[in-house]
Structures are given as C-alpha cells and as structure tokens.
Amino acid sequence: MFFDDLSSFLAMGGHGQYVWLSYGLAALIVAINFIGPALTRKKIIKDIERQLRREQT
Amino acid sequence: MWTRLKRLYHKMGSPKWFYQISTLCSKWCMAVGSVLMLTGVVWGLAFAPADYLQGNSFRIIYVHVPASLLSQSAYIMMAVAGLVGLVWKMKMSFVVAKVIAPIGASLAxxxxxxxxxxxxxxxxxxxxxxxxxTSMLILLFLYFGVIAIYNAIENDEMANKAAALLAIVGSINIPVIKYSVEWWNTLHQPATITLSKKPTMAPEMFIPLVLTIFGFYCWFAVWVFARARNEVLLKERRTKWVRALVQARQHKSQIGGDA
Incomplete structure (x- = not known):
C-alpha cells in the first residue's frame, strides 16, 4: 500500500477533497446507470402483468 | 455461406433473439467488468504511487480517462448504429442507438x-x-440533442431517422476532440495512452488505468443491454413470447412465495 495509514489515505496529501469528490460522482453516475433501467424494467413488467390479468377476467 | 450470413443478419434484427442473447452477455460483462473495476480502483487509489508533479490528485485519472474515452466511443457506436439503421433498416440497430444516448450523456x-x-x-x-x-461540452450537447429528438418526435420512425442523422453529422466532433490537444495550445495534457507508442506512465500507474478502462467498457455493455431489453419488452408487449416470459416469471415468483 502506498499510504502509511487510513488518515493519510483519506487526506490524499491534501488533495483528498478533489479525489473523493471525483470518485463519489463516478459512483453516483454508475449507480444511476445500473438502477435506472432496473426500475424501468420493473414498471414495464408490472404493466404487462396487469394487462394479462385484465384479459383473463 | 451467403444464406448463413443472411440468416445471422435476420437473427440479429430479431428482438426476441436479441433479448435472449443479451441477457446472457450481460451476465458475463457484469462479472468481468466488476472484477476489473474493483481491482483497478483499489489499485489506483491505494497502491499506485503518487505523481511526482501532481501528487495524489492524479488518481482522478482512473475515473476521468475511462469516462472520457467511453463517452466518445459511445458516440461513435451511436452514430454507426444509426447509420446501420438508416441504410439496412435494421430495427434493433435504432434501439441500440436510442439507448446509448442517455448513457453517453451521463459519461460526458x-x-x-x-x-x-x-x-x-x-x-x-x-x-x-x-x-x-469546449469540444467535450459540444459532445454533451450533441447527446442532449439526440435525447431531445426522441422526446419531441412522437412518430418512432421519424424520431429514429432524425436522431440517426444528427448523430452521424455530429460525429465530426470526435476527431476534433481527439486532436484538439495537438492542433491548439491548451492546458489539457496530451493523450495518456496511445496505441502506437509505449506508455509514458510507470506500469504500476498504467495497469490500473487499463483495468478501469476495460471495466467501464464492460459495465457500459451491461447498461446498453439493460435499456435495450426494456425497449424490446415495451415494443413487443403484445407478442406471444413476451407474454409467456412474464407469465413464467409470475409463476416462478408464486412458487417462491409459497415455499
């Protein structure tokens, strides 16, 4: 490991705020790209299920 | 040979076939991409040495460069998919072009x-x-333009054609982005990675970058497949195979619920 301890890892030699903000934004964009389509899929399948049920009755 | 090629082409255009094959591909891309990303990020953040000039802020490279590269590759893919759709009238091609736009915008x-x-x-x-x-900002606006076309035009066929046209015309911006650091004086550093020359970075800084780049590409494939499958489900919701698929899921969850 390049850093001596956890606090110096978090501090990033004074550049911590820039590094962690960048990685945080990356995590956010990645999460949106994973979760967004999953939610849409749920909604689409629910709609199709409702349609199927309506046709059965 | 020709008939086999033709059959493959028709298969590729078939939404059902796409749905099935992309589900399988997605799983592999997800597994490989996650391993690459985890390794690359941990290595880049904690184990790579600090840059002698920039210190630790250089570690931003492991998210900045993959996002930049991918947002440009994604644009080219979108333009090519649009072109294929226009020339050969392949429906799935337009679907891929459409779903790339929001992903590419997020990466830009x-x-x-x-x-x-x-x-x-x-x-x-x-x-x-x-x-x-500035040229990267234009790339983002081009993505917004494509998204706006899909939102504004109700008719699917018209929207596909207009969006494909904008994507193709806008691809002129890609070489401008690439060569901008050579053509004009700029604060931005020149390319870190070139295919023709040896990397100027030390290997312990360079390898994690390669890992996160490939990891991002794998995840990108997962995102494109997931959105494209949603489009297929929506378009094909009245077909037999989608209904059977949904019913099978229902059945499975009922059994799971009873147990």
Whole structure:
C-alpha cells in the first residue's frame, strides 16, 4: 500500500477533497446507470402483468 | 455461406433473439467488468504511487480517462448504429442507438465534472474555454440533442431517422476532440495512452488505468443491454413470447412465495 495509514489515505496529501469528490460522482453516475433501467424494467413488467390479468377476467 | 450470413443478419434484427442473447452477455460483462473495476480502483487509489508533479490528485485519472474515452466511443457506436439503421433498416440497430444516448450523456457529464475537479488543484482553475474542454461540452450537447429528438418526435420512425442523422453529422466532433490537444495550445495534457507508442506512465500507474478502462467498457455493455431489453419488452408487449416470459416469471415468483 502506498499510504502509511487510513488518515493519510483519506487526506490524499491534501488533495483528498478533489479525489473523493471525483470518485463519489463516478459512483453516483454508475449507480444511476445500473438502477435506472432496473426500475424501468420493473414498471414495464408490472404493466404487462396487469394487462394479462385484465384479459383473463 | 451467403444464406448463413443472411440468416445471422435476420437473427440479429430479431428482438426476441436479441433479448435472449443479451441477457446472457450481460451476465458475463457484469462479472468481468466488476472484477476489473474493483481491482483497478483499489489499485489506483491505494497502491499506485503518487505523481511526482501532481501528487495524489492524479488518481482522478482512473475515473476521468475511462469516462472520457467511453463517452466518445459511445458516440461513435451511436452514430454507426444509426447509420446501420438508416441504410439496412435494421430495427434493433435504432434501439441500440436510442439507448446509448442517455448513457453517453451521463459519461460526458462525468468526464467534464471530474475534469473540472482535477483542473482545480492542477491548473488552478475549474474551467477554461479551450479546444479540448469546449469540444467535450459540444459532445454533451450533441447527446442532449439526440435525447431531445426522441422526446419531441412522437412518430418512432421519424424520431429514429432524425436522431440517426444528427448523430452521424455530429460525429465530426470526435476527431476534433481527439486532436484538439495537438492542433491548439491548451492546458489539457496530451493523450495518456496511445496505441502506437509505449506508455509514458510507470506500469504500476498504467495497469490500473487499463483495468478501469476495460471495466467501464464492460459495465457500459451491461447498461446498453439493460435499456435495450426494456425497449424490446415495451415494443413487443403484445407478442406471444413476451407474454409467456412474464407469465413464467409470475409463476416462478408464486412458487417462491409459497415455499
């Protein structure tokens, strides 16, 4: 490991705020790209299920 | 040979076949991409040595460069998919072009934001109106343009054609982004990775970058497949195979619920 301890890892030699903000934004964009389509899929399948049920009755 | 090629082509255009094959591909891309990303990020953040000039702020490279590269590759893929759709009238091709737009836009945003954050400690400013940064901003607006076309035009066929046309015309911006650091004076550093030359970075800094780049590409494939499958489900919701698929899921969850 390049850093001596956890606090110096978090501090990033004074550049911590820039590094962690960048990685945080990356995590956010990645999460949106994973979760967004999953939610849409749920909604689409629910709609199709409702349609199927309506046709059965 | 010709008939086999033709059959493959028709298969590729078939939404059902796409749905099945992309589900399988997705799983593999997800597994490989996650391993690459985890390794690359941990290595890049904790184990790679600090840059002798930029210190630890250089670690932003492991998210900035993959996002930038991918947002440009994604644009080319979108333009090519649009072209294939226009020329050979392949429906799935338009679907792929459509779903790439929001993903590409999100990556362009990530590239611009991480670039600005990296610029602050390195150049002393968040933003300059130079060629590289401005052409990246134009890339983002081109993505917004494509998204806006899909939202504004109700008729699917018209929207596909108009969006494909904008994507193709806008691809002129891609070489401008690439060569902007050579054609004009800029604060932005020249390319870190070139295919023709040996990397100028030390291997222990360079390898994690390669890992995160490939990891991002794998995840990108997962995102494109997931959105494209949603489009297929929506378009094909009245067909037998989609109904059977939904019923099978229902059945499975009922059994799971009873147990």
């Amino acid at each position: 945003i990530l590239s611009l934001l991480t670039g600005a954050i990296w610029g602050k400690p390195t150049w002393g400013t968040w933003w300059v109106w130079d060629a590289r940064l």
